[in-house]
């Protein structure tokens with residue numbers, strides 16, 4: 326049994342514990358300080374989620390900004406259990422599956438973003 330951590334990168338562990346090995350608080354997962362903030366647009370039953378966020382990029386030729394959309398597949402630990410529409414923060418970690426290399430460490434509001 327691995328000792329559970331109280332926080333990861335300053336983010337407090339959720340009240341609820343979980344048995345997930347791929348959890349930054351209750352598992353063996355170590356996270357890197359490379360954060361992404363986005364809205365959960367898709368939630369899968371296998372503890373996966375998809376984040377999406379918009380950013381604008383300047384296009385010199387047209388002297389205007391274009392809107393870019395970025396998406397990221399992330400792991401959604403059972404103790405965090407982010408729902409669709411919530412603003413969350415994900416941190417980079419080791420590859421968790423073929424498409425997932427990040428894990429949700431908390432919700433954006435209330436904590437530091």
Ligand SMILES: [Zn+2]
Nearest residue numbers: 343348351404
């Ligand atoms: Zn957990």
